[in-house]
Amino acid sequence: MKVVMIGSGYVGLVSGACFADFGHEVVCVDKDLSKIDALKSNVMPIYEPGLESLVRGNAQRGVLSFTTDLAEAVSGADAVFIAVGTPSRRGDGHADLSYVYAAAEEIARAVDDRTVIVTKSTVPVGTGDEVERICREAAPGKTLAVVSNPEFLREGAAIDDFKRPDRIVVGSEEEWARDVMREVYRPLYLNESPILFTSRRSSELIKYAANAFLATKITFINEIADLCEKVGGNVQDVARGIGLDQRIGPKFLNAGPGYGGSCFPKDTLALMKTAQDHESPVRIVEAVVNANDLRKRAMGRKVIAALGGEARGKRVALLGLTFKPNTDDMRDAPSIAVVQALLDAGAEVAAYDPEGMAEAARLLPDVRMAAGPYEAAAGAHALVMMTEWDAFRALDLGRMADVMAGDALVDLRNVYNPEDVARAGLSYTSVGR
Numbered sequence: 007m008k009v010v011m012i013g014s015g016y017v018g019l020v021s022g023a024c025f026a027d028f029g030h031e032v033v034c035v036d037k038d039l040s041k042i043d044a045l046k047s048n049v050m051p052i053y054e055p056g057l058e059s060l061v062r063g064n065a066q067r068g069v070l071s072f073t074t075d076l077a078e079a080v081s082g083a084d085a086v087f088i089a090v091g092t093p094s095r096r097g098d099g100h101a102d103l104s105y106v107y108a109a110a111e112e113i114a115r116a117v118d119d120r121t122v123i124v125t126k127s128t129v130p131v132g133t134g135d136e137v138e139r140i141c142r143e144a145a146p147g148k149t150l151a152v153v154s155n156p157e158f159l160r161e162g163a164a165i166d167d168f169k170r171p172d173r174i175v176v177g178s179e180e181e182w183a184r185d186v187m188r189e190v191y192r193p194l195y196l197n198e199s200p201i202l203f204t205s206r207r208s209s210e211l212i213k214y215a216a217n218a219f220l221a222t223k224i225t226f227i228n229e230i231a232d233l234c235e236k237v238g239g240n241v242q243d244v245a246r247g248i249g250l251d252q253r254i255g256p257k258f259l260n261a262g263p264g265y266g267g268s269c270f271p272k273d274t275l276a277l278m279k280t281a282q283d284h285e286s287p288v289r290i291v292e293a294v295v296n297a298n299d300l301r302k303r304a305m306g307r308k309v310i311a312a313l314g315g316e317a318r319g320k321r322v323a324l325l326g327l328t329f330k331p332n333t334d335d336m337r338d339a340p341s342i343a344v345v346q347a348l349l350d351a352g353a354e355v356a357a358y359d360p361e362g363m364a365e366a367a368r369l370l371p372d373v374r375m376a377a378g379p380y381e382a383a384a385g386a387h388a389l390v391m392m393t394e395w396d397a398f399r400a401l402d403l404g405r406m407a408d409v410m411a412g413d414a415l416v417d418l419r420n421v422y423n424p425e426d427v428a429r430a431g432l433s434y435t436s437v438g439r
């Protein structure tokens with residue numbers, strides 16, 4: 007089949023490369039010329055483990071190509087996926103659908119008759135109806151099906167998630183479009199990934215409900231962690247104790263600095279706005295959004311407390327800046343709020359991140375980017391474990407203590423063992439322990 011991805015970012019590029027790996031002919035389109043030029047020379051615009059070799063192999067086999075020419079790309083396509091960004095709209099938190107609508111119009115004009123247009127971007131319920139209207143207006147003579155197919159991959163594990171998803175959700179009531187989607191995803195359900203057909207609106211809602219539920223789970227354990235600190239419990243024991251209950255499950259129960267990233271913050275906010283517009287408020291999600299916002303700043307105060315309550319003139323080193331390990335994505339990373347709180351309090355901040363520093367330097371111009379973890383820690387009064395990259399798990403804490411000017415280790419990911427930290431002569435603050 008010929009599959010075209012419109013938007014070659016985290017989702018479009020990974021999905022396109024995986025579809026090509028399964029044997030489809032794939033064209034990835036982006037309007038960003040520098041991204042496409044880089045991809046043509048096998049330079050990845052993002053960091054994602056395994057992506058470079060997957061792209062190179064399939065490009066060499068001639069089944070994966072890159073272009074900025076949407077009209078040429080979609081000619082002869084069986085399915086055209088919209089995988090453009092849907093960021094929060096400035097001012098009100100609704101999803102900004104302008105990229106989706108612009109792409110839909112362009113696609114409709116250029117595709118052949120009887121093509122399936124698939125919205126993979128995360129879009130509020132009802133967006134498919136509007137995309138369908140745009141397509142009908144742009145190409146009145148064509149029979150086009152607009153299908154919802156949300157993506158659930160996680161950055162850092164995106165290829166594996168795409169190839170072995172827990173489920174594939176397809177929202178369409180048109181049988182011919184379902185047949186095309188069955189064929190597109192056939193290699194995956196041969197791997198026994200269930201494909202769930204729903205109405206388009208249910209499919210759109212599934213994505214938001216899933217992300218809101220996961221964000222709720224994280225926020226829940228974070229609040230339990232705060233309570234543990236007050237009453238003398240250990241949140242890791244509590245998480246294990248509840249996670250072994252199969253009705254709850256162990257995942258997404260790691261206490262930390264609050265969720266961030268390119269999806270949860272904007273998606274929880276967008277769901278909240280949709281719900282308010284329909285006078286059916288999602289109060290739990292509203293509480294989650296509020297608690298998570300407050301939490302990020304509170305983590306800055308936690309670091310200041312570890313400095314003895316005064317940050318002015320002190321140096322703080324952050325290990326990790328991206329919102330999670332194994333990605334270079336800095337969108338809504340909790341580190342941004344923590345850095346801001348520290349700078350506001352008069353601290354100097356240095357940082358090291360294995361993949362995120364180029365983007366972080368743009369967002370956080372007042373932070374000194376260091377060449378490595380020990381370089382970041384040199385002369386610091388407090389060291390903050392911000393993102394739990396594997397490279398930080400086995401640091402030589404004794405060496406850290408030697409290069410630092412102070413002795414505070416603030417572990418916002420509960421990576422270290424308190425006894426090991428004490429042995430290194432550092433004073434330890436973690437989350438909920």
Ligand code: NAD
Nearest residue numbers: 013014015016017036037038090091092105109127128157
């Ligand atoms: P991204 O910003 O990394 O990529 C989007 C790309 O689309 C950009 O390269 C941009 O240049 C391009 N683009 C925009 N308009 C275009 C047009 N008209 N024609 C061609 N290219 C165009 O975004 P992303 O992280 O890949 O997210 C895409 C969508 O997938 C969002 O709705 C997001 O919520 C959703 N999603 C993301 C993830 C994730 O982990 N990043 C996971 C699941 C779902």
